[in-house]
Amino acid sequence: MVEVEIVLKAPGRCRKLGVFPGSFHPITRAHMALAQAALAHVDEVLFVLPRQFPHKQYEEVALEQRMEILTRALHGEDRFSAGISSGGLFIEMTRECGEHYPEAAQIWLLCGRDAAERIIHWDYREEISLPDQLKEFGLLVASRLGAYAPPDRLRDRIRTLPLPEDYDQISATLIRRRIRAGETWEHLVPDASRELVRRHYAQRELP
Numbered sequence: 493m494v495e496v497e498i499v500l501k502a503p504g505r506c507r508k509l510g511v512f513p514g515s516f517h518p519i520t521r522a523h524m525a526l527a528q529a530a531l532a533h534v535d536e537v538l539f540v541l542p543r544q545f546p547h548k549q550y551e552e553v554a555l556e557q558r559m560e561i562l563t564r565a566l567h568g569e570d571r572f573s574a575g576i577s578s579g580g581l582f583i584e585m586t587r588e589c590g591e592h593y594p595e596a597a598q599i600w601l602l603c604g605r606d607a608a609e610r611i612i613h614w615d616y617r618e619e620i621s622l623p624d625q626l627k628e629f630g631l632l633v634a635s636r637l638g639a640y641a642p643p644d645r646l647r648d649r650i651r652t653l654p655l656p657e658d659y660d661q662i663s664a665t666l667i668r669r670r671i672r673a674g675e676t677w678e679h680l681v682p683d684a685s686r687e688l689v690r691r692h693y694a695q696r697e698l699p
Contacts, residue, residue: 496588500563500574502536509593510534510632512602513577513585515664516541516558518689519565522655522662524682526634529653530602531571533632537602538573538589539566542580552668557692565685582611583620586629599629600651605640608633608650612643622646636660668693 510530516523516539527537541559559576566572575592577585582601589599603611608631616622626649633640634653637660642650662680670677671694681689 495591497576499559500566502571502573506536506593506596508534508598509589509596510537510600510602511540511585511589512537513540516562517664518561518681518693519685520662520664520667520680521682522659525655525659526602527572529655530632533651534600536571536573538575540575540577540585543576543578544580553692561685561688564688565682567684583625600632601629602632604634604636605638606636608640
């Protein structure tokens with residue numbers, strides 16, 4: 493097993509780890525708000541960029557550039573870390589992170605309502621079933637365009653994270669669309685990462 497590569501590490505011990513996987517294309521204020529909400533349940537949040545995705549490739553902005561933007565956004569946040577995972581699936585990331593955080597008695601994966609619904613209804617076929625996966629990690633699900641109600645059979649392994657409605661419409665897709673259209677986008681990204689987003693996104697031709 494290849495361990496997750498930690499690029500930025502929060503200080504201190506971590507008994508409850510939150511793992512926040514995403515493409516962060518680029519990181520948004522909504523991502524940051526979700527991670528902040530998760531700190532009510534975990535000691536540390538590890539933002540994870542997969543080295544490769546199960547069903548798509550890195551486009552427009554490379555992994556290294558996205559990680560540069562991500563770590564700039566997290567600078568000064570003493571409970572946030574960042575890393576790169578060789579696995580693209582939640583269970584793979586969980587196991588990689590467990591190897592790197594042996595003191596973590598609990599691992600919780602962070603996601604939005606839309607992602608949680610895909611996970612719940614995914615056809616796992618010969619893969620590990622979701623109930624069996626949830627023996628190794630739990631889900632922290634942020635409300636997004638509506639609250640999330642977990643199935644009764646999984647309720648003890650899924651917790652919800654209420655977020656202000658102000659974040660419902662903020663997405664990386666919206667930011668890229670605004671950049672292409674020459675519209676204002678700066679207020680949608682963390683202040684610390686704004687100049688890097690401008691360099692890697694706004695100053696290049698996005699398809």
